[in-house]
Amino acid sequence: MGGFSISRDSDVPLYRQLETSLRDALAAGAIPPGERLPAIQEMAVELHVSRNTVRRAFQNLAADGLLEGSAASGFRARGPAHSPTPSPRQPEFNRPAVLEEIELGRLRAPAYPQPLQPDFPDIEEFPLKCWESLRAQVLKQSAPDLLRHVEAAGYLPLREAIAVRLRETRGVNCTAKQVIVCAGAQQALHLAIQTLLSPGGLVGMEEPGRYAVKAAFLHAGARVLPLLVDEEGMIAPEARRQNPPVLMYVTPANQFPLGVKLSNARRSSLLEFARDTFTWILEDDSGGELCYSGQPASSLQGADGHGRVVYLGATGKTLFPSLEIAYLVVPPALLENFLKTKELLGAQPCAIDQATLAQFILEGHLEAHVRRMNTLYYQRLQALAQSVDAELNEFIDPEQADGGLQAVGWLKRGIDEQAVVQSASGAQVDVRPLSSFGRTALLRPGVVFGFAGSSEKQIAAAVKRFARTLRGAARPNFLQRLVGRPQQ
């Protein structure tokens, strides 16, 4: 029963934090049906919370049909066999109330990242001159046709170029007909949501993960089932086979933010689960091409023999963020519904940009740019690892990253995450606590460093500044502090 992360610094009430942890443990099968939960008194002592807190969490879960019993007799887990309906409580969906719960500040990405801020590419390296000359070329060939309305699926030559490239570089099994061009990765996600989900639907989503993804699901009225991530990637919700999600969101090539790859065993079990339960998988491969060890893992979509995977790719991390061109590869059975929804969502990238990107791909510039950025980002990652090793080794163990635009550092035993993050803020570097992306199955506190958007020199300077502030804050009693994380 250990491993619950109850944070007293959070705005979320303690009983709600406990309720959520228990709900996930029940969903993931960590508390099997029929298992007796500890007595309220016992649990309260163990977690350093009041009995009221525990009682409230248990009673809410009982009201939802997930526990049975009473405060007097004790509670035990009900199995899915006992509650065949998706959710006994189907609250009415109210848009303004849902928006109220969404945090605008956590959705906003700044234009100008701070040093070490995760998830930023280096836009200064983009070959803008080459891009603009290709633009002039396609306009010369095809204007004014490129000023016309583009069909919802996107500009056909771009869809063809994307299909060829995805087959060759990511092992995606597709034709151009299955490719739908979207206006950025967030729109691609929104398109999948607006096509596949109804309010009240259950969505499995990896945790830790992106808040903008989770918020998009919540905004659509979905219930989000967190699927924890360990060293092998996301864990399929085997305990949910009787009551599966409509959709599972996963980043197999490079989990955000942990950076792990989905293992072969996990890939198989995820695809089997989807096949058996008719769950859709949304494979977000938008950073999948950034890989520093050679060949990136092939796409999950390519291994799917049953048309359950919707594949999402994007250019925001490889070209430049404001271009906002992404694409979905959709199983043929879903194509018509996706196209209908796309018409209703609108927001086609400008046809001139689509034609330019098609030419950029066809002439090999995209491949060349990705290769060049992989080399550059690898050097920056090495610079980060060396700096962390040299400056922060009393606090942090760096994890080896193999892709993405950020790397995790694990806090050494006794180092408090919150205090580390406060030091980062004092040093004006934007190192993020891992916990801000949700819980992990690894149960070890960590921080997330960006490295791709800064030069090696900037990285070294930022880490040095960070280390200086951190050492200043590291008084003995600080090192001994263990804040609210009862661990095994």
Place this chain on the structure above:
Amino acid sequence: MGGFSISRDSDVPLYRQLETSLRDALAAGAIPPGERLPAIQEMAVELHVSRNTVRRAFQNLAADGLLEGSAASGFRARGPAHSPTPSPRQPEFNRPAVLEEIELGRLRAPAYPQPLQPDFPDIEEFPLKCWESLRAQVLKQSAPDLLRHVEAAGYLPLREAIAVRLRETRGVNCTAKQVIVCAGAQQALHLAIQTLLSPGGLVGMEEPGRYAVKAAFLHAGARVLPLLVDEEGMIAPEARRQNPPVLMYVTPANQFPLGVKLSNARRSSLLEFARDTFTWILEDDSGGELCYSGQPASSLQGADGHGRVVYLGATGKTLFPSLEIAYLVVPPALLENFLKTKELLGAQPCAIDQATLAQFILEGHLEAHVRRMNTLYYQRLQALAQSVDAELNEFIDPEQADGGLQAVGWLKRGIDEQAVVQSASGAQVDVRPLSSFGRTALLRPGVVFGFAGSSEKQIAAAVKRFARTLRGAARPNFLQRLVGRPQQ
């Protein structure tokens, strides 16, 4: 009780057509609470339909609580006072089932319009060279910053340019802070829907109107209340004051496709209704600048003293369709929720295009282009009116248009709309039946001609071809046919 349009050529079952007509008449107050409906037998004879058809329509409306009584005793209208809940039947919202009902073919706009196809601007006239040179200029000034992520509300200098221009040319009461840049008019609509509506919510929408707008509401699970349009524009649903819609969609400057302007009396009553009932108004002004008689009507938003209007403007009809830049002006109270939703929808137009458009506005090119197009389109409209007068005067009375990209022609008494449209198709001109946009309160069949996208020569040739086919089809019995439209 006359004026129901029951079409035997429609795919919609007759009982359902009748049910919809009655539902609208009840909603609009045309059948006041307490009024007795004709007996089933009597209604069946009057409409040339079976008694079963009438019985089924009445019984469905009774099941919805809109009628009371029985087949034996007769039915009468229930008033809103008798049914205080928005809808006694609140069906569960299921996305795939909703998508099933939406017609992809009606959503798709072709890149290449046929002659006389409504709703197309002339893209050949766009000053592309000027645009590209402004692009080079803004890139020289601001790259690589224009490659960075743009905040959800859009590129600030563009929002400022839009706010100034809307204040000056459309009388919109706003600051740049209230302007949200969207990726096209359809996205702007979708953004308003995803911010303001919950599934099951009631939306008032002008009829006739755009199918893509209605389908966007249906896709979101809204119930659509048709608000009929007459010579003065859309009629506010006064009978719905106890049970008002969440949102009313209206095109006040130039109703699509009828081309009428919302009268001053109607503007006042619409704003009063919104103020009293806390209904939001979505003012679609995307074609509002196209006005051939001089000064266009000022925006409804500018006359709203209570912050009930969300204003929508777009560039697709004035610049070029594939640019896909539109904008909303949002009441301050709604701004935060709109921004949250915008983050979740994604799909920002590329910052380079936003900066280019800002410059295009600031240097006066947009004003000059709109003026030039107004002159050109007015000439084309005159050419259309002359051709229709010369070639089609035995069939069609042209209506004077004063804006927009299409004009209505009224069918003379005894001319069958469906046969006219078949002739158009035979002549390869894309004249649309007015009924394909929904019913009108004017109860007169008509057709919709596009004129903006074709040259005067093309217009004359297309009308000639159309007239030739139509005269060939106009056998005497055809002229006498009155298909299924019992009129007063």
